[in-house]
Amino acid sequence: MLILFWILALTCVGASIAMVVTQNPVRSALYLVITFLCVAVFYVMLSAQFLAAVQIIVYAGAIMVLFLFVIMLLNLGAPQALRERGTLQPFFAAVLGTAFVVMLLLSNSLVALSKVRPAAPPEVYVPLGTVEGIGKNLFDPKQPWILPFEITSILLLVAIVGAVIMAKRRIQDHTP
Amino acid sequence: MSGNHGDILAYVPLLVLIGVSTAIALAMVVGSFLLGPKKPTAYKATAYECGMTPIGSARERFPVKFYLIAMLFIVFDIETIFLYPWAVTYRAQGYDLKIFYFAEMLVFVAILFVGYFYILGRRALDWDESERAVARDPISPEILAPRPPIRFGNEKSGPVRRLPEPAHVPAYGAVSQEERIAALTSRRE
Numbered sequence: 001m002l003i004l005f006w007i008l009a010l011t012c013v014g015a016s017i018a019m020v021v022t023q024n025p026v027r028s029a030l031y032l033v034i035t036f037l038c039v040a041v042f043y044v045m046l047s048a049q050f051l052a053a054v055q056i057i058v059y060a061g062a063i064m065v066l067f068l069f070v071i072m073l074l075n076l077g078a079p080q081a082l083r084e085r086g087t088l089q090p091f092f093a094a095v096l097g098t099a100f101v102v103m104l105l106l107s108n109s110l111v112a113l114s115k116v117r118p119a120a121p122p123e124v125y126v127p128l129g130t131v132e133g134i135g136k137n138l139f140d141p142k143q144p145w146i147l148p149f150e151i152t153s154i155l156l157l158v159a160i161v162g163a164v165i166m167a168k169r170r171i172q173d174h175t176p
Numbered sequence: 177m178s179g180n181h182g183d184i185l186a187y188v189p190l191l192v193l194i195g196v197s198t199a200i201a202l203a204m205v206v207g208s209f210l211l212g213p214k215k216p217t218a219y220k221a222t223a224y225e226c227g228m229t230p231i232g233s234a235r236e237r238f239p240v241k242f243y244l245i246a247m248l249f250i251v252f253d254i255e256t257i258f259l260y261p262w263a264v265t266y267r268a269q270g271y272d273l274k275i276f277y278f279a280e281m282l283v284f285v286a287i288l289f290v291g292y293f294y295i296l297g298r299r300a301l302d303w304d305e306s307e308r309a310v311a312r313d314p315i316s317p318e319i320l321a322p323r324p325p326i327r328f329g330n331e332k333s334g335p336v337r338r339l340p341e342p343a344h345v346p347a348y349g350a351v352s353q354e355e356r357i358a359a360l361t362s363r364r365e
Contacts, residue, residue: 044187050260050261053257053260054257057253057256057257058250058253058254058257061253062246062249062250062253063250065246065249066243066246066247066250069242069243069246070243072237072242073237073240073242073243074237131260131261131264132261132264132265134261135260135261135262135263135264135265135266136265138258138261138262139261139262139265139277139280141273141276146280149258149280149284150280150283150284150287152258152284153255153283153284153285153287153288154287156251156254156255156288156291157287157288157290157291159247159251160248160251160288160291160292160294160295161291161294163244163247163248163251164244164248164294164295164298164300167240167241167243167244167247167300168244168298168299168300
């Protein structure tokens with residue numbers, strides 16, 4: 001289990017670094033897919049199976065398509081043209097990254113020092129993260145999630161209308 | 177993490193499947209690369225059969241239409257995500273709850289159907305807008321009128337004679353290929 005975690009963690013970090021370093025934007029996108037897949041397996045290891053499926057279907061599938069379309073839409077051209085020059089971005093990135101790592105290390109040691117102990121795992125394992133567990137909670141009339149669930153569809157409807165209006169504005173001007 | 181160990185072990189077959197399929201895919205690519213003879217000639221390097229010789233770079237800019245379709249795809253993808261837990265739990269319910277579940281999903285899908293019909297009504301999925309373009313600025317009849325035949329340096333050989341249509345050409349496969357060719361070429365005097 002731990003071995004699997006470390007293999008995946010190293011793959012994930014390696015793919016993320018490769019994604020940033022690679023000059024070809026399409027290859028970058030493919031490295032991002034590897035990172036997404038690794039994160040999906042992490043979700044399974046944390047017994048959030050539904051989230052893992054969503055990660056693969058939505059992120060590695062649909063969102064990735066959007067990324068690729070943006071890359072093709074912009075047509076970034078030769079990789080040499082992509083190099084940034086004279087910006088402060090690398091400096092700030094380094095500072096913020098170091099601060100983040102220091103914060104992680106500090107928080108770990110602070111938790112170890114403090115008397116607060118993390119909550120013990122429950123005696124009975126409740127499969128909340130599976131597809132079935134989500135379904136049971138989401139659609140059960142005794143649970144308060146019915147209205148949020150239905151409102152989600154209105155949210156998606158708004159997304160549809162917004163996308164169509166933004167993209168088809170030109171056509172709208174011409175329709176008599 | 178010890179509580180769900182059995183859960184994780186259920187994914188071992190999946191891991192094996194991923195491993196085997198990756199290995200097969202790699203073996204095919206690497207194997208053909210290693211084993212295949214490589215004797216490139218100028219003729220082999222040309223495009224195969226009716227392939228076109230490439231003109232310019234393949235990195236062209238992409239029409240924005242694709243982006244709209246991808247965005248709409250994401251919305252319906254998320255709708256499908258909600259269908260998974262519903263479908264898994266639906267069967268386990270009693271009769272009354274089944275009706276409730278069904279109505280719940282019906283409302284959800286009905287609201288999204290409004291969006292679907294909106295997309296259709298706005299013709300957001302229409303790929304080609306030429307139909308509308310014609311309605312907007314009609315093409316002049318001269319462009320649509322039949323044009324004289326294009327000549328390729330044979331202007332001196334007199335006017336183009338259109339060959340008379342053959343009386344009867346048998347359907348493809350009805351007669352032998354030779355007979356068909358004979359029927360097609362019989363109009364040539």
